[in-house]
Amino acid sequence: MGGEAPDLILLFLVGVLGFAMRRYGLRVLPAVTGVILGPAAELQILAHCRSATAASPAWSTPHWPW
Secondary structure, eight states, X not given: OOSOHHHXXXXXXXXXXXXXXXXXXXXXXXXXXXXXXXXXXXXXHHHHHHHOOTTOHHHHSOXXXX
């Protein structure tokens, strides 16, 4: 962060969001973890969906318990 106006506004908004979450009893750590890990998880899921085809054994064979 360079101390420019958009950076400071974003920092202020994140602080207000964190304050509101604590004020109303919401846990902050899961939200922070989701923001950090969310994009990486989304990319991995997207890569998996692109690589999985209809001929894949995982998708073509039913795994019924009976």
